[in-house]
Amino acid sequence: MTTLTPQAPTTPRITPRPGVGGTGIGATIRQSFTMAYRGLIKVRRTPEQLFDVTLMPIVFTVMFTYIFGGAISGNVASYLPIIIPGILVQTNITSSIVTGVQLREDMDKGVFDRFKSLPIARIAPLAGALLADTVRYAIATTITFITGFAMGLRPEGGFGAVVLAGLLVIVVAWAISWIFAYFGVVARTASSVSGISNLVLFPLTFLSNAFVPADTLPDWLRWFSEVNPISHLITAVRELVNHGAVGGDLVFSLVGAAVVVAVFAPLTVRAYMRKA
Amino acid sequence: MTTTPLAVEATGLVKTFGQNRAVDGVDLRVEAGTVYGVLGPNGAGKTTTISMLATLLKADAGEARIFGHDVRREPQEVRRLIGVTGQYASVDETLSATENLVVFSRLLGLSRAESKRKSAELLERFGLTEAAKRPLKNFSGGMRRRLDLAASLIAQPPLIFLDEPTTGLDPRTRAQMWDTIRELVTTGSTVLLTTQYLDEADQLADRIAVIDHGRVVAEGTGDELKASIGTASLQLRLADALRLDAARTIVRQTLGVDAVASPEGSRLTAPMAEPDRVTDLLVSFRDAGISLAEMSVQKPTLDEVFLTITGKPTTDAADEDAQRELEGSIA
Numbered sequence: 090m091t092t093l094t095p096q097a098p099t100t101p102r103i104t105p106r107p108g109v110g111g112t113g114i115g116a117t118i119r120q121s122f123t124m125a126y127r128g129l130i131k132v133r134r135t136p137e138q139l140f141d142v143t144l145m146p147i148v149f150t151v152m153f154t155y156i157f158g159g160a161i162s163g164n165v166a167s168y169l170p171i172i173i174p175g176i177l178v179q180t181n182i183t184s185s186i187v188t189g190v191q192l193r194e195d196m197d198k199g200v201f202d203r204f205k206s207l208p209i210a211r212i213a214p215l216a217g218a219l220l221a222d223t224v225r226y227a228i229a230t231t232i233t234f235i236t237g238f239a240m241g242l243r244p245e246g247g248f249g250a251v252v253l254a255g256l257l258v259i260v261v262a263w264a265i266s267w268i269f270a271y272f273g274v275v276a277r278t279a280s281s282v283s284g285i286s287n288l289v290l291f292p293l294t295f296l297s298n299a300f301v302p303a304d305t306l307p308d309w310l311r312w313f314s315e316v317n318p319i320s321h322l323i324t325a326v327r328e329l330v331n332h333g334a335v336g337g338d339l340v341f342s343l344v345g346a347a348v349v350v351a352v353f354a355p356l357t358v359r360a361y362m363r364k365a
Numbered sequence: 366m367t368t369t370p371l372a373v374e375a376t377g378l379v380k381t382f383g384q385n386r387a388v389d390g391v392d393l394r395v396e397a398g399t400v401y402g403v404l405g406p407n408g409a410g411k412t413t414t415i416s417m418l419a420t421l422l423k424a425d426a427g428e429a430r431i432f433g434h435d436v437r438r439e440p441q442e443v444r445r446l447i448g449v450t451g452q453y454a455s456v457d458e459t460l461s462a463t464e465n466l467v468v469f470s471r472l473l474g475l476s477r478a479e480s481k482r483k484s485a486e487l488l489e490r491f492g493l494t495e496a497a498k499r500p501l502k503n504f505s506g507g508m509r510r511r512l513d514l515a516a517s518l519i520a521q522p523p524l525i526f527l528d529e530p531t532t533g534l535d536p537r538t539r540a541q542m543w544d545t546i547r548e549l550v551t552t553g554s555t556v557l558l559t560t561q562y563l564d565e566a567d568q569l570a571d572r573i574a575v576i577d578h579g580r581v582v583a584e585g586t587g588d589e590l591k592a593s594i595g596t597a598s599l600q601l602r603l604a605d606a607l608r609l610d611a612a613r614t615i616v617r618q619t620l621g622v623d624a625v626a627s628p629e630g631s632r633l634t635a636p637m638a639e640p641d642r643v644t645d646l647l648v649s650f651r652d653a654g655i656s657l658a659e660m661s662v663q664k665p666t667l668d669e670v671f672l673t674i675t676g677k678p679t680t681d682a683a684d685e686d687a688q689r690e691l692e693g694s695i696a
Contacts, residue, residue: 109520110441110520116474124468124472127464131459134500198458199451199452199455199456202451203455203456205420213472
């Protein structure tokens with residue numbers, strides 16, 4: 090039944106008060122930083138979420154160095170310049186999966202409904218979450234290098250090159266986290282996000298030059314390892330850390346990161362809005 | 366019908382999830398400055414309707430305007446005019462009350478200092494100052510709902526959606542929440558709330574839409590709705606179940622309505638529009654030698670409103686009459 094008589098929309102439009110929300114560039118950046126602030130409070134409240142970027146790098150570095158060191162480079166000391174950049178990239182990119190998983194968990198909570206109902210830029214909740222996670226990458230990077238130093242790594246590139254290499258890895262991990270953020274938005278459950286992501290990432294990180302020089306691999310595998318973008322990133326880090334050199338691999342890594350963001354950031358925001 | 370500005374104007378809203386038409390052509394008109402109640406059982410489509418009005422879901426069909434702004438074409442404008450309080454507290458568990466409000470304030474464009482001031486002011490107003498620094502994990506359900514509501518008021522939106530604001534709260538907390546909602550209206554806000562409780566809609570809302578299976582099945586003021594089903598029902602339990610038919614006849618003669626016999630056979634339920642005539646009924650029973658084991662008066666429950674209005678599952682003639690009557694009373 091209906092008791093409503095159709096009526097022309099003569100309702101006077103009420104305009105919102107000025108200054109509420111906004112979607113301009115300045116407002117978007119400010120909102121993203123607010124969302125990142127929220128993410129950081131959450132990290133501070135649940136420090137156990139940081140296991141993968143604190144303990145994992147230590148365990149991996151120590152374990153792989155002693156297992157493979159003698160076999161691949163003759164001794165541990167000469168293996169460190171090879172393995173540390175490998176572990177660094179692997180840990181950072183693996184921890185960028187967590188970004189997608191946590192985003193999924195977060196989106197299942199009622200608070201995301203409120204974010205969607207606010208007059209803010211649609212990208213802000215996503216960008217904020219990803220921004221906050223760069224702190225995780227920074228922790229993983231610092232701990233990996235410290236473990237390396239403790240085990241005897243003496244980077245020839247110097248301190249500046251190490252910092253630069255760390256920044257490079259953090260930037261690329263942030264870029265790649267957009268891929269997992271996309272999985273996070275489209276997937277139905279958090280566990281499926283980590284399932285899919287690990288399936289993609291495990292072969293990518295291991296079938297690279299992270300742990301062994303590519304020339305020890307069979308031909309077909311060497312081909313894959315050489316085109317694998319992760320190998321290029323690892324090579325870029327090695328050149329920086331061990332020789333202080335900036336080469337084509339670094340440019341390739343940064344361009345690759347930019348392409349990933351250019352493709353996946355809009356995809357993710359679109360998927361997020363469709364779900365909205 | 367009216368020249369008052371409409372806060373909500375929705376026509377023919379439809380939302381389908383797979384095979385399920387969750388919202389199946391809902392029309393709503395909410396006048397500015399009033400409290401409008403959307404009453405219905407679980408799964409009736411209340412939350413889905415609110416989600417569409419609040420730009421959280423896209424409608425499959427139909428139109429909706431908030432203060433004249435189309436929710437589909439001008440979602441950002443609409444979002445600047447509304448506050449949404451969800452069915453489950455939409456605040457951040459791991460953050461403290463203050464942090465929650467500061468984050469929302471900052472998102473809405475308030476400066477750092479303004480955000481702090483606004484948060485403190487709202488916490489004070491909702492009696493949460495003492496708990497301001499505690500993480501929300503230790504909050505009671507009522508505190509969480511109050512914080513949730515506080516978060517919706519940061520930008521002082523002219524329209525506030527409250528999705529089942531008191532579901533799961535104990536009676537005392539519920540009463541506090543009601544007071545808070547009444548206060549909102551005195552400050553000039555329009556409130557659209559959903560509820561499962563007739564009582565709550567009755568207490569708070571100026572007008573009520575009863576919604577079932579995604580459709581508005583009745584609309585009117587609380588009094589109109591209640592009048593349509595009789596204000597209360599009379600429940601009689603006979604000492605001798607064999608006299609049931611005789612008792613029904615007497616009810617029909619004195620009250621002029623059909624009493625419904627319960628399945629176990631000794632109980633009669635009859636709508637009681639005029640309490641005065643119950644005296645006549647009891648006298649008639651005594652004259653006929655029918656003795657009662659028990660007599661009680663039951664206020665209308667949502668179930669009965671439903672049974673009466675939808676005519677399901679008992680499609681009695683009385684129900685259809687009541688529905689006609691209801692339609693007549695609000696047309």
